[in-house]
Amino acid sequence: MRLVTHNLLQCHVKGCDTNNFPLELSEIECESQETDFNPQFLRTMVPKLEWDALVRTAMKLGITTLPDKVPDTPIQELDEKFLRNLHTVLFETHIQQGKMTCPNCQHVYPIKDGIPNMLLNDNEV
Amino acid sequence: MKLKELEGLLQDVAVFDEPKIHLEQYVTTPHLASRILFTAHSVYDDIENKIVADFGCGCGILRTASHQIFSDQDIDPDALRIASDNCSKFELSVDFLLTDLTLDPKWQKNDNIIDTIVMNPPFGTKNKGVDMIFLKKAVEVANNAVYSLHKTSTREHILKKAKEWGVDCEVLAELKFDIPNMYKFHRRKSVDIQVDFLRLAK
Incomplete structure (x- = not known):
């Protein structure tokens, strides 16, 4: 699972609907995998991101290259350096193993072989 | 890429080792998968630079194609x-x-992320109504369009539902879905079932 996907996952245990994002990462094993850089696609992605959550999560993985805020320029004028860096963080950082814990209800979603398990127990749906 | 090349490429996609009947796991053939994606891309431009998802992806052949x-x-x-x-x-x-x-x-933080959904959901033969649950969810989540395969016999019902949901539903093609003899309860060698290739758009 890449960080882009982590950026949109929230806890969906029944009744857990506040403070349920972002899921906190722990015991993480990461891998870096190169993939094609597509600036136009990234530009469409930027407004859809939860930026604060992304910065915090990246920090947790030791990635400190993201600015605190999205640059205050029109989307089409975001520069290549910013986009390339974002590309690396979002699309080339793969979480292979680990856990995601809900900050509210503490439900743990395991990540195994790169696939997060979002299934819940019967009493949680 | 040309349609034929895409179809050829998809011959190498691995499929289920042991398909599970309660999940109605049937393989979308390279022939169908290539045509579905080719249409979504070349006729409607719903693939390139779009965020695409597949609900009930199975072994991921539609993904490999898109x-x-x-x-x-x-x-x-x-x-x-x-x-x-x-x-x-x-x-x-x-x-x-x-x-x-x-x-x-409700594991999605934002509902506006996914643009296009391309899927071959369970037909709802073993598990009644599951086809419509997939379709409704897909229509809710996709910003642009949903491409899906459904039994032709359910067409009237789907057209009615689409109207209720406030989306346009177009039958792009009638296809034959080849169900090979792969489960124990299958008596005949292989059966073609009549399937609609649908596009639902907001």
Whole structure:
């Protein structure tokens, strides 16, 4: 699972609907995998991101290259350096193993072989 | 890429080791998968630079055909493992989620992320109504369009539902879905069932 996907996952245990994002990462094993850089696609992605959550999560993985805020320029004028860096963080950082814990209800979603398990127990749906 | 090349490429996509009948796991053939994606791309431009997802992705053949960035969901970890291997083999960057779509999961922080959904959901033969649950969820989640395969016998019902949901539903083609003899209860060698290739758009 890449960080882009982590950026949109929230806890969906029944009744857990506040403070349920972002899921906190722990015991993480990461891998870096190169993939094609597509600036136009990234530009469409930027407004859809939860930026604060992304910065915090990246920090947790030791990635400190993201600015605190999205640059205050029109989307089409975001520069290549910013986009390339974002590309690396979002699309080339793969979480292979680990856990995601809900900050509210503490439900743990395991990540195994790169696939997060979002299934819940019967009493949680 | 030309249609024939795409179809040829998809011959190498690995499929279920042991398909599970309660999940109605049938393989979308390379022939169908290539045509579905080719139409979505070349006629409607719903693929390139779009965020695409596949609900009930199985072994991920539709993903392999669309080569786009996003996540595919399935309830079967065995299928996802094969899908994940397929994407590595074709050097595609895709994320998979293990989830049960029939429970209407709300694991998405924002509802405006996914542009296009391309899927071949269960037909609802073994598990009544599951086809419509997938379709409704897909229509709710996709910003642009949903491409899906359904039994032609359910067409009137789907057209009526689409109207209720406030989306346009177009039958792009009638197809033959070849169900080979793969489960024990199958008596005949292979059966063609009549299937509609649908596009639903907001």
